[in-house]
Amino acid sequence: MAKICTLAEAIGDNVRDGDTLAMEGFTHLIPYAAGHEIIRQGRKELFLVRMTPDLIYDQLIGVGAARGMKFSWGGNPGVGSLHRFRDAVENQWPRPLEIEEHSHAAMANAYEAGAANLPFAVLRGYIGADLAKVNPNIRSVTCPFTGEVLAAVPSIRPDVSIIHAQRADRQGNVLIEGISGVQKEAVLAASRSIVTVEEIVDELNPPSPNAVVLPRWAINAVVHVPGGAFPSYAHGYYPRSNAFYIAWDKIARDRDSFTAWISENVLAGKPEDFARHAVRRAANAA
């Protein structure tokens, strides 16, 4: 049952050293404020799961909080490399990073299988692709009806999943709008889950009976963190800061400038700092 609490309490209660942790949000609604709180609380030995590691995992990898990562596309979208991820894989800095690499289709299927309480996912995938040769978790299964050989990957079952959403009501029911990615699947696949939200309102008022709603009894903690998805975005609230994604390239390219940025903006920061980004602006206003 969702407990409405502070971000420090939610992370303290639900994220443990060594956990398999999924923080989802496909470009949209990435839970950055929660990532920063995990760094502040000094969690370590995490096994990270995320389709697109994005800047949020570049930060966790760069501070050495991760022992491994399962992912399907590890770049800075439209900009280039994730330099902290590359430094970990190419130079083992600040520590070696075990990687388990998949395709998007396989990750999406694996989350869905996890939410469905199945041990593995099946897809028509990886045909002729070399990932199947380097990732022992990409296997095959023969259809018992047609004999077709299909790809199989283990389902994703995180110890804890964290997402960001637009709104919750005072009971802790959550509404997600816009690009909904794999957030619903990530929460339902996990043992524990945290949702940070832009607003807590009296009435959720879903815009349609088919809206994406996560009920309070499927969530462990709900936290009010306006702006908590910055520099990604919250549909209906504030646009993606493409300028910050471009600026990150320079910040993260160098170990010292990255470490200085983390000290100033994360270690010395607090969840309330994100509120200044929660300003309604026309999306991509020129």
Next chain:
Amino acid sequence: MTQDFTPTEMMTIAAARALSNDDVCFVGIGAPSAACNVARLTHAPDITLIYESGTIGTRPDVLPLSIGDGELCDTALFTVSVPEMFRYWLQGGRITTGFLGGAQIDRFANLNTTVVGPYDAPKVRLPGGGGAPEISSNCGQIFITMALTNRGFVDRLDFITSMGHGEGGDHRARLGMKTKGPTRVITDLCIFEPDPVTKELTVVSIHRGVTRGQIEENCGWPVRFAKEIVETPVPTATELSVLRDINARTKRAHEAA
């Protein structure tokens, strides 16, 4: 009357022309996204553009920096979850054309966006495949656009992220794939198409002012030229102004936010 244009502009416009109004197109980010939107804003106004974030029938006014910019959702006919995107729409066989870019390509149009050097100890760790492995096998056909350089067009790939024609010939069919795979590779100097039998990429069209020697110098394997080669029609004034306008809007928007 013709205007001056850059090789990159020629590439984007030639890539846009590959698309038709009836296409349902899975769009890769970067150069493919520019080409697909130029097609939509010129000769193919009813084309369906789909991005892997789940946005279907999107009509962005500025090019997205990421595959999931808000602009894509705001202008889409509808938006679905990522599992639905990959399961029902892509694997379900509903998509006619996939448009991809890549870091490296070989003569059979296999793509590498994963690593340079050995996988376990890479010299350069690239972002990885994302949607590409299943886009390549599940779309009706694949177009690829990337600049022709020795670094990109290589004799041998260190890693096959997404299979084009594999070892050539009927390799796709032997692996059970029923889709066509890459049918056109549009570069800034020329256009390649696979040979009907061997599937080796063959130059079929050369952009104005480009020599065969330039193409050979910038390609990492001995280039095959088709028996009959045409000159790629130069960009029209309309194509150029549409491309330049969307690039200018995009630059302003990305720097502002």
